[in-house]
Amino acid sequence: MRVIAGAFKGRRLKAPSWEGLRPTSDKLRETLFNILATRVAGSRVLDGYAGTGAVGIEALSRGASHVTFVERDRRGTALIDANLGLCRVERGYTIETGDVAGVLRRLPADSRFDLVLLDPPYDADPDTVLQTLEEAARRMAPGAVLVLERASRRAPVLPAALRHVRDVASGDSTLTFMAST
Numbered sequence: 001m002r003v004i005a006g007a008f009k010g011r012r013l014k015a016p017s018w019e020g021l022r023p024t025s026d027k028l029r030e031t032l033f034n035i036l037a038t039r040v041a042g043s044r045v046l047d048g049y050a051g052t053g054a055v056g057i058e059a060l061s062r063g064a065s066h067v068t069f070v071e072r073d074r075r076g077t078a079l080i081d082a083n084l085g086l087c088r089v090e091r092g093y094t095i096e097t098g099d100v101a102g103v104l105r106r107l108p109a110d111s112r113f114d115l116v117l118l119d120p121p122y123d124a125d126p127d128t129v130l131q132t133l134e135e136a137a138r139r140m141a142p143g144a145v146l147v148l149e150r151a152s153r154r155a156p157v158l159p160a161a162l163r164h165v166r167d168v169a170s171g172d173s174t175l176t177f178m179a180s181t
Contacts, residue, residue, distance in 0.1 A: 001054055004030045006061030008087040013054055014079060024051075024119055024149060028170050029058055032147060035168065035177070036115065039145060040064055043114035046136065048100040053080030055117050057087055068113070069095045070103045101128075104135040112141040122151035130157045133178075137161035140180050148176045 001013045004026060024032075032055070033040065041063035047056030048070045056067040071077050077097050084093065096103045100118065116136045120129050129148075136146055137159060145165075150156060152174045158164055162178040169175075 001052065002026060003054075003058055003061050003087065004033065006058070006063065008057065008061040008089075011087050013052055013057065013083045013086060016052060016075070016079060018075060024055055025170075025173075028149070028173055028175070029055060031168060031170055032117075032149075032175055033058055033062060035175075036145070036147075037062075039115060044068075044112065044141070045115045045117065046070065046104075046113040046139070048116065048118040048132065048136070049120045050080055050095075051076055051119065053083045055119065056080075056093070057083055057089070059115065059117075060089055060092060061087070064115070065092060067093045068107075069093060070100045071095070071097065072099050099128075099132075101132045101135040104132075104139055107139070111139060112144075113139055114141050114144050116140060116144065116146040117149075118146065119149040122154070126157050130159055133157060134159045134161060137180065142180075144180065146178045148178065150174055150176060 003011045043064050045059045045064045045067045050069040050071040056069050069080050156176040163181045165177040
């Protein structure tokens with residue numbers, strides 16, 4: 001796993017040493033950021049279900065002003081912290097421990113994101129994913145984009161507050177792009 005482009009290009013990131021964490025592949029991350037290219041610089045990003053932090057670190061590498069990493073597993077938050085250290089990132093981020101919907105509910109009321117990047121476990125309960133998407137929709141800045149990485153075999157969950165923009169499939173994974181209604 002490595003940073004694809006930007007200030008930290010080529011830096012190797014640590015992978016998890018335990019089962020149950022599925023990092024976004026380099027190829028899929030590259031596809032994601034090629035699509036989002038013009039939106040990243042200066043943006044406030046939510047990396048939900050952050051795992052290794054690779055997606056949020058890629059955003060920082062490409063000029064995001066701030067990334068909020070959210071991971072419920074403390075091993076994951078330690079891994080994110082270690083990977084930020086490998087890239088020598090000292091500011092422009094926060095790491096929150098907990099479920100994504102819960103963290104979003106407890107953020108200050110004026111917290112808004114330009115990019116919301118969510119990568120829940122592929123076998124996550126659809127109702128839980130829907131609740132997370134609904135909370136995330138409330139935190140989107142005007143003109144923001146939400147991207148849900150999901151198993152290609154599962155239909156996307158779409159809350160009323162978001163409209164489907166497009167899907168980009170890559171192997172077993174699909175990126176579903178959404179915008180506020």
